[in-house]
């Protein structure tokens with residue numbers, strides 16, 4: 001670690017050598033259920049537990065020294081097997097919560113069709129905003145991904161968010177299974193207008209409306 005707090009390690013880029021995908025346009029979503037093997041999901045759960053525990057811990061100086069050494073070893077092991085975004089298990093394992101992507105709050109999809117998606121999301125200590133409530137950015141992240149999935153399933157195309165409006169209606173608790181329901185409001189050419197709610201039982205925590213645009217071939 002340098003004096004300004006930046007890491008001396010090279011950034012993780014995961015650049016691919018041959019370019020099978022032109023920009024954001026991929027006809028093949030490259031989804032998988034076996035990359036990383038049968039225990040990859042367990043590995044992701046351990047990483048999520050680590051994220052929660054790191055957020056919640058008040059370690060001694062000695063423990064910080066120890067953890068740095070242990071994490072240096074773990075990071076070196078992961079650096080040795082780095083791969084591009086298209087072929088990594090993370091984000092493509094559709095059998096795992098949030099496709100095995102630790103960037104996303106963990107959600108389970110109960111129903112996914114061309115008219116909308118039903119999912120259950122649970123925010124944990126890692127997603128803390130304050131006073132035991134979820135951070136609004138993570139609520140947005142959950143909506144963005146599930147609405148992106150909704151748009152993709154409705155059109156069979158790769159889409160990008162043009163706008164996403166989130167209204168926070170009541171406190172969104174941690175460690176509570178919340179339901180997210182998304183729907184297609186209307187389709188207008190490449191424009192996909194979508195909406196979603198996030199509820200704790202019957203209580204509305206947050207709602208969203210968004211516009212996604214189906215990308216043209218070659219569009220990044």
Ligand SMILES: CCCCC/C=C\C/C=C\C/C=C\C/C=C\CCCC(=O)SCCNC(=O)CCNC(=O)[C@H](O)C(C)(C)COP(=O)(O)OP(=O)(O)OC[C@H]1O[C@@H](n2cnc3c(N)ncnc32)[C@H](O)[C@@H]1OP(=O)(O)O
Pocket residue numbers: 029031094109112144145146147148149152153159160161162163190191211213215216219
């Ligand atoms: C268990 C089962 C599971 C099954 C799962 C299976 C498969 C998985 C499926 C899917 C994957 C799942 C999830 C999806 C993953 C991630 C979701 C997150 C997505 C993102 O997080 S993505 C990052 C944030 N996003 C950006 O980084 C976009 C930056 N931006 C741009 O790249 C351009 O801006 C773009 C492309 C948006 C538009 O550009 P463009 O050149 O293509 O089109 P153009 O500008 O012509 O707009 C066309 C028409 O939209 C109107 N329009 C445009 N923008 C508007 C706005 N803001 N407000 C109102 N109207 C708007 C225009 O007014 C025009 O309207 P009109 O045609 O009527 O004139």
